[in-house]
Amino acid sequence: MVMSSTDPFAHAHDLKVVFTGPMGAGKTTAIRAISDGAALSTDVPISGIEAMAGKTMTTVGLDYGECSIDGQWVLKLFGTPGQDRFRFMWDILGTGAxxxxxxxxxxxxxxxxDAERYLKSFAQQIPARRTVVGVGRTETHASPGIDDYCSHLEALGLHIPVLAVDVRRDADVRLLLSVLVSMAEVEHHE
Ligand SMILES: Nc1nc2c(ncn2[C@@H]2O[C@H](COP(=O)(O)OP(=O)(O)O)[C@@H](O)[C@H]2O)c(=O)[nH]1
Ligand SMILES: [Mg+2]
Structure with a gap:
């Protein structure tokens, strides 16, 4: 085992995890569902074109929450703001993630x-081997299937787990985080 500044476990027990994805994908919902204490978010009512999609609130700054997992890791959860004018925050959020x-x-x-675009946006800071994709609303929209995501990503050389989730359920969010942590544990012990 080699400890280095890039070792994700070097600063055990706090692990920073970034949730990203398009507006309405469920970042705020996921962080609220899983957070042990009160989650913080900076949602404000929206107007104009965005409101036409039926969404009434959007995150202007970021979401933040914390949860512990497997009894040993404290995960610090950061949700990225959706709107492009807050893109500058992605670099800040991705640093040290x-x-x-x-x-x-x-x-x-x-x-x-969308999945490809967001993966690429963070690829410099967070490698594919510490990334998981969660697909929502599969109960009403079965297509594209999880296999379609996997084959698309495989074709790009990205071996990334893709899971169907409903982020309103804390068990589903916990599963995403467990998969993420176990991927890194495998890497750590190799
Ligand atoms: N029916 C259904 N609704 C979902 C699912 N996942 C998320 N939602 C809803 O989609 C909305 C997502 O909004 P929000 O969390 O603000 O998205 P954000 O812009 O990514 O922060 C919420 O109203 C959730 O309840 C899902 O799998 N099925
Ligand atoms: Mg949000």
Missing amino acids: FGLIVLVDNSGPDPIG
Whole structure:
């Protein structure tokens, strides 16, 4: 085992995890569902074009929450703001991050393209081997299937777990985080 400044476990027990994905994918919902204490978010009412999608609130700054997992890790959860004008925050949020969860909405026009885009946005800071994709709304929108995501990502050389989730359920969010932590544990012990 080699400890280095890039070792994700070097600063045990706090691990920073970034949730990203398009507006409405469920970042705020996921962080609220899983957080042990009160989660913090900076949602404000929205107007104009965004409101036409039926969404009434959006995150202007970030989401923050914490949860512990497997009794040994404290995960610090950061949700990225959706709107492009807050993109500068992505670099800040990605710095020093241990892992990435990309959430997409399967009812959207191009959810696989969304997954690819967000993965690429963070690829410099958070490697694919510490990334998990969560696909929401599969209960009403079965297509594209999880296999379609996997084959698309494989074709890009990205071996990333893709899970169907409903982030309103804390068990589903916990599963995403467990998979993420166990991937890194495997890496750590190799
Ligand atoms: N029916 C259904 N609704 C979902 C699912 N996942 C998320 N939602 C809803 O989608 C919305 C996501 O909004 P929000 O968390 O603010 O998204 P954000 O913009 O990524 O922060 C919430 O109203 C959730 O209840 C899902 O799998 N099925
Ligand atoms: Mg939000």
